[in-house]
Amino acid sequence: MSGQIQLSRRRFLQVLTGTAGALIVGIRTAGAVDLPPALLGGTFQSLGPYVQIDSDGNVLIGARDPDTGTGVATSLPRIIADELDADWNRVSVIPLGLGVENDHGQPRWIYGRQLGGTGGSIPAAWQELRQVGALARWLLLQAAARRLGVPADRLRCESGTVIAPDGRRVTYGSLVEVAGKIPLTKSVPPVKTPERYTLIGAPAGDVDAHAIVTGQASYAIDHHYGDALVAVLVHCPWPDGTLARIDTAATLAVKGVVKVLQLQPEKDQPLGETAIAPAVAVLAQDTWSALQGRDKLELEWKPGASGTQSSYALEQQAQALLDGDDAPTTRVRNDGDVDAAGKKAARRLEATYVQPWLAHATAEPMNCLVRLDKDRASLVVPTQAPQRAWAVVQRLTGLAPDHIDIRVPRVGGGYGRRLDHDYVAEAVMLAKLVDKPVRLLWTRAQDFGHDFYRAASVHRISAIVGRKRELIGWNQRMASASALVQRGVPDNRLWTSETRADQLPAGLVPNYRSDWYGLESAMPRGPMRGMPHLSNAFAVESFIDEIAHMMREDPLKTRLRLLGEPRTLALAGGGTLDLGRLANVLKLVADRIEWKNWLRSVNGLGIACWHVDGAYVAHAIEASMQGEKLTIERAVCAVDVGRVINPLGLQGQVAGATLDALSTALNLAVTYKDGQIQQHDYKSYPLASMAQLPNDVEVITVPGDRSPAGASFLAMPTAAPALANAVFRASAVRVRRLPLMKELLRLL
Amino acid sequence: MPPAQDQAMPTPDSNIVPEKIRDGIEVVINGEPFRHTGDPAMPLLWYLRDVLRLTGTKYGGDAQAGNGADLVLVDGRPVPAIGQPMKALAGKRVTTVEGLAANDGTLHPLQQAFIDEDAIGCGYCTPGWLISGVALLTRTAQPSDDDIDRLPNLCRCGSQTRVRRAIKRAAAGKAGQA
Numbered sequence: 001m002s003g004q005i006q007l008s009r010r011r012f013l014q015v016l017t018g019t020a021g022a023l024i025v026g027i028r029t030a031g032a033v034d035l036p037p038a039l040l041g042g043t044f045q046s047l048g049p050y051v052q053i054d055s056d057g058n059v060l061i062g063a064r065d066p067d068t069g070t071g072v073a074t075s076l077p078r079i080i081a082d083e084l085d086a087d088w089n090r091v092s093v094i095p096l097g098l099g100v101e102n103d104h105g106q107p108r109w110i111y112g113r114q115l116g117g118t119g120g121s122i123p124a125a126w127q128e129l130r131q132v133g134a135l136a137r138w139l140l141l142q143a144a145a146r147r148l149g150v151p152a153d154r155l156r157c158e159s160g161t162v163i164a165p166d167g168r169r170v171t172y173g174s175l176v177e178v179a180g181k182i183p184l185t186k187s188v189p190p191v192k193t194p195e196r197y198t199l200i201g202a203p204a205g206d207v208d209a210h211a212i213v214t215g216q217a218s219y220a221i222d223h224h225y226g227d228a229l230v231a232v233l234v235h236c237p238w239p240d241g242t243l244a245r246i247d248t249a250a251t252l253a254v255k256g257v258v259k260v261l262q263l264q265p266e267k268d269q270p271l272g273e274t275a276i277a278p279a280v281a282v283l284a285q286d287t288w289s290a291l292q293g294r295d296k297l298e299l300e301w302k303p304g305a306s307g308t309q310s311s312y313a314l315e316q317q318a319q320a321l322l323d324g325d326d327a328p329t330t331r332v333r334n335d336g337d338v339d340a341a342g343k344k345a346a347r348r349l350e351a352t353y354v355q356p357w358l359a360h361a362t363a364e365p366m367n368c369l370v371r372l373d374k375d376r377a378s379l380v381v382p383t384q385a386p387q388r389a390w391a392v393v394q395r396l397t398g399l400a401p402d403h404i405d406i407r408v409p410r411v412g413g414g415y416g417r418r419l420d421h422d423y424v425a426e427a428v429m430l431a432k433l434v435d436k437p438v439r440l441l442w443t444r445a446q447d448f449g450h451d452f453y454r455a456a457s458v459h460r461i462s463a464i465v466g467r468k469r470e471l472i473g474w475n476q477r478m479a480s481a482s483a484l485v486q487r488g489v490p491d492n493r494l495w496t497s498e499t500r501a502d503q504l505p506a507g508l509v510p511n512y513r514s515d516w517y518g519l520e521s522a523m524p525r526g527p528m529r530g531m532p533h534l535s536n537a538f539a540v541e542s543f544i545d546e547i548a549h550m551m552r553e554d555p556l557k558t559r560l561r562l563l564g565e566p567r568t569l570a571l572a573g574g575g576t577l578d579l580g581r582l583a584n585v586l587k588l589v590a591d592r593i594e595w596k597n598w599l600r601s602v603n604g605l606g607i608a609c610w611h612v613d614g615a616y617v618a619h620a621i622e623a624s625m626q627g628e629k630l631t632i633e634r635a636v637c638a639v640d641v642g643r644v645i646n647p648l649g650l651q652g653q654v655a656g657a658t659l660d661a662l663s664t665a666l667n668l669a670v671t672y673k674d675g676q677i678q679q680h681d682y683k684s685y686p687l688a689s690m691a692q693l694p695n696d697v698e699v700i701t702v703p704g705d706r707s708p709a710g711a712s713f714l715a716m717p718t719a720a721p722a723l724a725n726a727v728f729r730a731s732a733v734r735v736r737r738l739p740l741m742k743e744l745l746r747l748l
Numbered sequence: 749m750p751p752a753q754d755q756a757m758p759t760p761d762s763n764i765v766p767e768k769i770r771d772g773i774e775v776v777i778n779g780e781p782f783r784h785t786g787d788p789a790m791p792l793l794w795y796l797r798d799v800l801r802l803t804g805t806k807y808g809g810d811a812q813a814g815n816g817a818d819l820v821l822v823d824g825r826p827v828p829a830i831g832q833p834m835k836a837l838a839g840k841r842v843t844t845v846e847g848l849a850a851n852d853g854t855l856h857p858l859q860q861a862f863i864d865e866d867a868i869g870c871g872y873c874t875p876g877w878l879i880s881g882v883a884l885l886t887r888t889a890q891p892s893d894d895d896i897d898r899l900p901n902l903c904r905c906g907s908q909t910r911v912r913r914a915i916k917r918a919a920a921g922k923a924g925q926a
Binding site: 209362363411415652655 | 869
């Protein structure tokens with residue numbers, strides 16, 4: 001028995017009967033082959049975000065988006081489970097691999113969106129996942145109505161049980177067989193009203209927690225195919241360099257080493273979809289043999305044109321551009337007339353903020369397990385975007401869409417690095433050259449040395465203040481190398497990875513101009529967590545503090561006056577900016593940190609606020625200086641994301657993003673000289689130690705009933721400026737260059 | 749007819765050859781003895797991961813500059829597994845994250861406290877935090893914030909404040925309590 005309810009032109013809710021009468025409800029695309037259940041095998045192979053209830057009452061929920069530590073493997077299934085009124089203790093979550101079918105040679109993504117770590121999982125899931133749970137509950141209610149002889153609308157569900165008005169109870173497990181045979185209506189049963197939520201809004205620990213603390217959680221790097229060869233690489237130090245000489249004799253003499261192979265990036269492929277640089281691969285029977293063989297390689301690389309570039313020279317170039325009068329690459333926004341406003345200035349202020357190159361530093365290094373059979377590819381990939389990984393495999397193998405099987409276990413950090421799949425391309429290229437599966441492993445040094453980095457930026461901002469202390473002009477000029485070059489993005493959109501047209505204080509200052517100057521660099525660049533908010537919030541929110549200081553004013557007061565009366569502004573990219581909600585998070589952190597002590601506090605207090613795609617964040621930080629020792633005494637963060645699915649998960653994300661941003665701001669910078677990256681390990685790229693970080697992050701979440709916004713990096717942008725503003729109060733030193741510790745020690 | 753073993757045993761040969769001393773390196777891992785007969789220079793990390801397929805101990809980086817994801821206890825002391833060649837481990841007792849719980853599955857209080865506090869980001873570096881945390885609690889039943897500050901682990905997801913709470917919870921004997 002199976003049936004469907006149409007959701008949209010292409011998407012259906014589907015009901016199936018599984019093994020032993022289990023009830024299965026899922027979402028799939030139209031036109032999909034309607035396999036008899038017996039052939040489905042594991043249902044998760046064929047049915048997307050789904051719920052299965054077996055006759056024992058156990059509930060299985062498939063999670064479609066990769067969990068890189070963002071908690072979506074917990075929060076997405078809870079959205080379904082809440083609609084179902086399931087007993088959470090009986091729910092197991094299965095990470096879904098890539099859902100792809102063959103649509104006349106083209107891929108059809110049967111699970112819809114499968115993307116992690118971009119802040120979009122929950123908003124997308126909210127729109128459709130609830131319907132899965134709602135339909136399953138409706139079917140169970142109809143079955144219970146027949147069993148109990150009571151109309152369905154007089155029954156209620158609670159924690160895996162249907163309860164009749166007279167107190168009789170029937171468990172879901174005993175109803176599934178009948179429920180699967182209930183004729184479907186044309187429309188989807190209504191989803192719950194908020195007052196009936198039981199799991200949504202209630203705290204839940206990570207579903208993988210037990211597996212993780214016992215060492216049983218399996219990441220891609222932990223997977224094996226019995227006879228796989230381990231492949232380790234030496235990459236050319238320059239993406240455009242070439243191999244001048246190679247001697248493999250000593251390597252091949254190492255016991256266990258099987259082969260040495262050369263890899264070339266394919267020509268004319270976008271960045272991130274082929275190998276990042278030429279490389280030599282050592283394939284061996286085990287990791288230790290491979291690494292020993294790698295150490296014995298004698299290689300000589302010849303630099304390409306990038307071999308003379310340096311991060312220092314790029315910054316000089318940026319400064320020179322901002323010093324000059326050249327027209328910008330893109331005028332991002334131009335409200336009013338900044339030049340004319342300058343003539344009415346009572347006061348002016350200008351400052352330049354410099355932020356460094358950054359690396360992703362994922363805990364789990366790049367790796368990929370691939371097995372190529374005659375007409376099938378099977379992979380285990382640590383990816384944020386399995387559909388993009390699929391495209392790389394398909395291009396390299398030419399296999400039919402549904403003959404590529406990609407599994408995505410929990411991922412050891414993404415931060416944007418795993419939206420690219422150079423490492424997948426490398427593994428597949430190697431597997432094509434040997435007749436065994438390949439397990440590719442990057443070393444830590446390679447991870448740091450061959451990243452798609454976040455480029456440095458220089459912001460020069462000038463403000464024009466009128467006679468009544470009002471901000472009448474804002475002129476922001478930013479120079480950076482776009483993250484979107486060589487990624488199929490038209491030139492007039494390259495600025496979109498660097499700044500936003502509707503970021504603060506756009507819309508709040510009558511004469512506002514934002515110019516972007518594009519720089520060129522051979523260093524590979526790509527998506528990075530928090531971009532472009534991170535760099536812009538640091539410059540803007542530091543500068544607003546500087547304006548307040550110039551006006552001898554409390555910076556909280558300056559900010560609240562700038563935000564003005566609660567109202568909404570239309571955003572350039574769609575959606576609205578709710579100034580009331582933004583002011584609210586600002587006031588919340590101010591109250592919590594006792595901002596009234598701002599002036600007389602011995603420690604420095606700093607504050608900052610920002611908005612990201614309909615979500616709002618503010619930080620307040622208390623810092624102390626003893627000699628050269630900086631201590632972050634307190635960190636308070638308030639977020640408003642609308643409806644909160646899992647408060648515990650949200651608190652973890654907010655605290656985590658705060659610490660990530662503080663760690664980055666305090667310590668981290670990638671530099672390159674002669675075209676070569678100078679950071680190769682955690683010593684040279686020192687993530688903050690426990691001692692540098694605050695002992696606690698006090699998280700305030702604003703309750704709300706609007707559709708939930710994503711929060712994966714929401715708490716990042718305001719941490720660094722709040723810290724720099726606190727450091728200014730504590731030390732009288734204004735840090736305009738990151739990383740902060742290095743600059744602070746230089747200026748002290 | 750009586751069973752065969754009840755018959756008189758044959759007289760043993762007088763020139764019986766004693767069992768050869770087995771080669772390799774004996775190391776006790778999570779209470780179980782193993783014998784490594786491969787390259788004595790192989791780091792413990794790859795022995796655990798490639799040979800025993802105990803993959804809870806993660807690759808973190810070089811011994812001196814890693815993130816602590818590969819920490820294990822050797823005779824109770826937390827050390828990076830990648831810096832421990834097998835030959836240095838003869839007769840030593842190694843505990844990995846898989847060996848922290850009791851044989852019946854009862855979690856170590858710190859494991860339970862990590863669950864209680866949701867002290868997990870992506871989870872990749874978590875085994876290393878548990879190992880150094882357990883070592884700390886063994887050394888100092890009531891660790892101070894300064895003691896916790898000295899843990900060598902690194903985490904980009906930002907689980908540190910939750911890890912700190914978990915260690916204090918375990919120290920206070922409140923693991924598993926509301």
